[in-house]
Amino acid sequence: MRDFEAYMKEALPETVALLKELCLIPAPSHHEERRAEFCKNWLEAAGAEGVYIDEALNVIYPMNCEGKDDIVVFCAHTDTVFPEETPLLWHEDEENYYCPAVGDDTCCLVQMMMAVKYILSRGIQPKTGVLFVCNSCEEGLGNLKGTRQIFKDFAGRIKCFYTFDGGYRKVTNRCVGSHRYRVECRTEGGHSFGAFGNRNAITALAALIADLTTVEVPQKEGCKTTYNVGTISGGTSVNTIAQYAEMLCEYRSDDAACLADMKRQFEERFATAIAAGKGDFTVTLVGERPCGGEIDRALHAQMTARVQELSQKHSGLPCHANSGSTDCNIPMSLGVPAVCVGTHLGGGAHTREERVQKDSVLPGLLIVTELILDYFD
Ligand SMILES: [Zn+2]
Structure with a gap:
């Protein structure tokens, strides 16, 4: 009993x-x-x-x-x-x-x-x-x-x-599967007045983030796919051209094919940012949920x-x-x-x-x- x-x-x-x-x-x-x-x-x-x-x-x-x-x-x-x-x-x-x-x-x-x-x-x-x-x-x-x-x-x-x-x-x-990345950007930076024109890690990273918002979330019946930039940090002071900036971002989907599509779109944009040369980027996969x-x-x-x-x-x-x-x-x-x-x-x-x-x-x-x-x- x-x-x-x-x-x-x-x-x-x-x-x-x-x-x-x-x-x-x-x-x-x-x-x-x-x-x-x-x-x-x-x-x-x-x-x-x-x-x-x-x-x-x-x-x-x-x-x-x-x-x-x-x-x-x-x-x-x-x-x-x-x-x-x-x-x-x-x-x-x-x-x-x-x-x-x-x-x-x-x-x-x-x-x-x-x-x-x-x-x-x-x-x-x-x-x-x-x-x-x-x-x-x-x-x-x-x-x-x-x-x-x-x-x-x-x-x-x-x-x-x-x-x-x-x-x-x-x-x-x-x-819901997801991939999560830490994206770091490094530049030589410098004094905001004296070294004006040097590459800025914050603006380079911001350009990549803006580009990520153009990702097209796959539309598939009964499935949901999303992405997010969750944290951002970097810079030294208001009068320093930033030498370093980083962010954490992710995408998620409950469908394996949609997840693969997001991976392709994110990787394209990472590659574009790297090729543009406005900063030295390091992309690290910090989380992977199948x-x-x-x-x-x-x-x-x-x-x-x-x-x-x-x-x-x-x-x-x-x-x-x-x-x-x-x-x-x-x-x-x-x-x-x-x-x-x-x-x-x-x-x-x-x-x-x-x-x-x-x-x-x-x-x-x-x-x-x-x-x-x-x-x-
Ligand atoms: Zn829990």
Whole structure:
């Protein structure tokens, strides 16, 4: 007899306390050490055996995985978009919990950890190999390092993949691929008056940016393609011809052919800027998230439908399928069916005002737990 509903109702205060505790541990991408250590210790205290931290700072808890090549992965990411020095202030009102990264992805992580604790407390055994992962480097320039590591270490042995991330009104089952670049421009520069006429790194970079706005986004039925210049910096002073300027830019698409078209258009413009000689450009690919490849469509549709069913059952709200850039990009590009499951309601993701709706935590716990229990006896 499965008693997870009663268990989770009772465990709600414990869940919130854990959420608060984890939120206060900084975990910028590539620096998840402290959160990883915390999660490992917590899982061990809950009775998990064989938990380890891999070289990418993933916390891995394999259950029954030895010799198995039909492993199911459940994960939630530990990293946040906030640098170490961001003040992590927790507060709450009648409706919400507030803290940077409270929703993305700490709430999801905590809900998965509580589901694991329930399973351990009841001694329930998996039907197949199950891998629970508190994974690293999902955000931004983390470039999905954690998930890449899982698929390296368990190559060819993973049958399907679930990640818990975002709100429960949606399930992300299509991947948005992206390429991200750092473009640096260098010139000799000089005094703005005395060396007037020398090449200026800022104006050269600005000319390239202006040229990028002429990119034509491919129009394809049912697909979305975008681009962005996200940051720019450089220069020395108002009376110095800039010697250095740099920017970060990206394009995204949920279609592999459109992504390739954007790559061609961006590379053309980089080449034009280099040839113009108004600055010495260095273009570095700093992030690459692949689009989806060929997968078992029937299994993938089944996974999506089950998530939608459980989401609706426990939250009372419809759950729509959409596309996004998540940890699923890696399995999907390798042909492993993957979905990203939302587990709460809230808003302000990636801002300091991020919030999670209090009354959404329990429905999320139930969605996560029942989904995992599908793979247990
Ligand atoms: Zn996330």
